[in-house]
Amino acid sequence: MPIVSQNSSHLEATVEFADNPEPRCPCVLLLDTSWSMKGEPIDALNQGLQVFRDDVCKDALASRRVEVAVITFDTDITLVQDFVTADQFQAPILTAQGTTHMGSGILTALDMIQARKAQYKAAGVLYYRPWVFMITDGEPQGEAEDVVRTATQRIREDEEAKRVAFFAVGVENANMTRLSQIVFRSPVKLLGLNFVEMFVWLSRSAQAVTHSRTDEQVALPPPGWGTV
């Protein structure tokens, strides 16, 4: 009907949109690069990161809204990639060395999220609940027990205040019992070195978050790549 198309094309031409910055969904990948990850595990992880990047970028809106940062922990805590939107993210090539300073890594990730949120607030950018996604094949090692205790406490506080959703994935010989004492949500055990499937799932979940709301916790489809 000509009248209808005239009306709607008239609306399309005249209605102006508010110029708001894109809302953001910050996502920290907190990755264990201790020596035991050497060889096949670290190669599989590197490949998974590439898949993650490619998959998020398939979704135009998510690629502008999901912000990725990468922190590795071994004997050192390294900020490999500061927050960038997924469309700007280049997957790093990680190498494995040293012990497992997991507690320090956790605290660094939570600090980074807090700082990022302050930047969003200052810039008037709205945001979705931030995520930390930790992957490890071991347990805290080589750092003071105090640091691990503080990190455990921080995760609990930040989860209860809904400041963050902290996910942990154990690989191969990861100490799942210890991991479940540290994180608030049940950690997931990766089946084999199925990083590719895990990162596709993570990407889809991040896309889903930027498209919907939840009242309780981040609603995620059940993973097919691991066991709880």
Place this chain on the structure above:
Amino acid sequence: MSAPGRIAPAPPPTWRVAAASVRGASHERLSLPCQDAHQWALLPDSFLVAAVADGAGSALLAEIGAAVAVSATIEAARRRFTQLKLPNLKDDSAWHELLKELLSGAREAVEQEANSRALPARDLACTLSLVIATTDFAASIQVGDGAVLVATPQGEMTLVNRPVQGECLNETIFLTSPEALEHAQTGLWRGHLGHVAVFSDGLQMAALRMPAAEPHPGFFTPLFQFVGGQAEGPEAHEALANFLTSPRLRDRTDDDVTLLLAALLP
């Protein structure tokens, strides 16, 4: 034709409404239905009652919850208008009470629907925005995000209800949440009313300047002209639906979108 010396009473002002709920691109990708719903009724004394509900993406039967919430609200309002005298327009507390009564009725209807399906109420989670408006008055109640806007014929715009959300964008309160009634926001407005808009959160980033949630006049002015103009009935709804699914808007949001526009014709 009136006889000389006698003036025929002017007909009461009437509302013209255009409304559409459309499925977002993300819902298409995930094979989810449109989980927004809207309904309105024109009642005596130039009263408009309009409701918009936005089903939670994470809820199993959100579209049922949204549909039940709006139809129960409009039906309850209709009954209330025909069976009982309305509160005096100056009586704030009586209006707040009436609004809460309608909201809690909607909540009970959704809970009953969930019960009849042997599901928890949260599987039918949705937000709800309700507005009751006449020539010089508007009353609104809302739980969750979405917004209700009124404008004078001169184009002065006020949000009588704004998005209610937590610190993070994807967290809101739903009609089925335990704290829904306690967190519901009511708003009363008095002035010379020209237009009303009710919309779901899918439109928020295009229609409001965030984070302050200020109405963006460039967005609403052409839409109000449209609803007050020639377009009427199914054609107007379809034109609005076409606009809401236009590529320009789809580049801004891939959520379901509902927009209900009303113009008071003198």
